[in-house]
Amino acid sequence: MSRPARAVIHLDALKHNYRLAKSLAGGGNVLAVVKADAYGHGAIRCAQSLSEQADGFAVACIEEALELRAAGIRNRLLILEGFFEHSELTDIASENLDIVVQSLEQIKQLEQTPLEKPVRVWLKMDSGMHRVGILPGQYRDAWARLEQLPWIDEILMMTHLACADETDNGFTLQQLEVFEQHTLGLPGKRSIANSAGLIHCAGARADWSRPGLMLYGASPFDHAHNIESRLKPVMELHSAIINIKEVPAGSPVGYSGTAVTNKTTRLGVIAMGYADGYPLAPNGTPVLVNGQPVPLTGRVSMDMLTVDLSEIADVNVGDPALLWGKDLPVTEVARHAGTIPYQLLCNINRFPISYSQQVTCKERV
Known part of the structure; x- marks a missing residue:
């Protein structure tokens, strides 16, 4: 008899939670975040299960993206950390991968690396989390530099919420105001909400949402929340x-x-x-x-x-x-x-x- 420790992944629950995320998005698109091997649930199996209904997937790095492509996942696929070296851009273009651009150095490398096939860019603003992202005062110039490149197919605008899981924290509204102020008038779709933002903050439900934890049936809040009764643990x-x-x-x-x-x-x-x-x-x-x-x-x-x-x-x-x-x-x-x-x-x-x-x-x- 083998050691009895084991995990069971319920893919029907994963699909249920994705449908819930879509219903909260109010008609917006939803990227299913499957980075870190789908939070330990198995990225390939989870992506295969959601492939017919998901608007797309998000991963952390190109290695995770290429693994999904090799497994036959053809959905839109975003690399949340973008690229680390310009040599990655060839595979990014050939595999039709979307990339987050979160630094001026990445923009410089894109300017110096003409691509035969255009790529989609999600230009990330640091609206207050101060982890990665273009500072608000530099954002419009960064957008303009990317817009001039013929090998950039589309520019989406995004930011990440630092405190959305703290429902009484006003910092989320401050971030939304910063993001709105510094993208006002720029054409293109927007992406803001993570799981907590999608559940709790209507103002974060933009064109694209990026839920992760809620897809796996866990509440993103550290206190009791009514979303728990609607999620199914995966x-x-x-x-x-x-x-x-x-x-x-x-x-x-x-x-x-x-x-x-x-x-x-x-x-x-x-x-x-x-x-x-x-x-x-x-x-x-x-x-x-x-x-x-x-x-x-x-x-x-x-x-x-x-x-x-x-x-x-x-x-x-x-x-x-x-x-x-x-x-x-x-x-x-x-x-x-x-x-x-x-x-x-x-x-x-x-x-x-x-x-x-x-x-x-x-x-x-």
């Missing part, structure tokens, strides 16, 4: 109980004895640890065993973690454990662990991943 992380023992009160549990039992306690060990991508979560983080919540106890190990089974009956070695999924949102696990669901989903490692595709009736989103 990944279920499973394992099983591999050991059960009863220990007396006062027994330390795990490395360094970070938990000590205060009564006679029935402990269960689950085949799942930080080498699998499970976080170094604290005592009390929920796990479902036989569908019932039990608290994590003691330090998470490389390959195993321990839970307190004292409050549930009829548990045996081999019984199923759910680390996150439909009945235990990854967002909730992330909150306990003091991290974000993006990191948990992207970090899964080492165990088998299977894909489930169900045919469902037409449903409201």
Whole structure:
């Protein structure tokens, strides 16, 4: 019998979440963000599943883009970090890839590299995040330089929101105002919203939206939000109980004895640890065993973690454990662990991943 740790990816849930994103976009186009191997879900399988309905996909770099093209994905495909060297531009043009241009250096390289086939450019403005992007005062000049190049087919305008997941933070409105002010009168389509912006901020729903996390069924907000009831988790992380023992009160549990039992306690060990991508979560983080919540106890190990089974009956070695999924949102696990669901989903490692595709009736989103 093999180690029971595994992930199941529900592609019908992915499609549902994409339809929800489209409904929120109000008629705008939606790029499905599948960078970082589709947030750990498998970029090729996810893109293949969405290819008939997605307006396009977004990845981080050319390596991810070429992998999708090689797998037969012909949809519009945007490289969010653009290009790092001018030598990439030949493949970008030949494979019909869209690129983000986020620096004056990239513009200079485009000016110096005539292309036989024109490319589409998404000119990114740094409207306040101060990560990458053209500064507002330089934006119109950058647009004009690109517009003069015959090998630039189309210029779209974009920015990225720094605080859209903080629903009471006024900085998002400031960014929208900066972006509007410095693109006013420039022809071309616009792209602003990430998942949080698409859900919460109507002003960010421009011609193109770029949702990522919500497509995988997780809320982008660190607080309760009604979107959670409308999303369907795509990944279920499973394992099983591999050991059960009863220990007396006062027994330390795990490395360094970070938990000590205060009564006679029935402990269960689950085949799942930080080498699998499970976080170094604290005592009390929920796990479902036989569908019932039990608290994590003691330090998470490389390959195993321990839970307190004292409050549930009829548990045996081999019984199923759910680390996150439909009945235990990854967002909730992330909150306990003091991290974000993006990191948990992207970090899964080492165990088998299977894909489930169900045919469902037409449903409201």
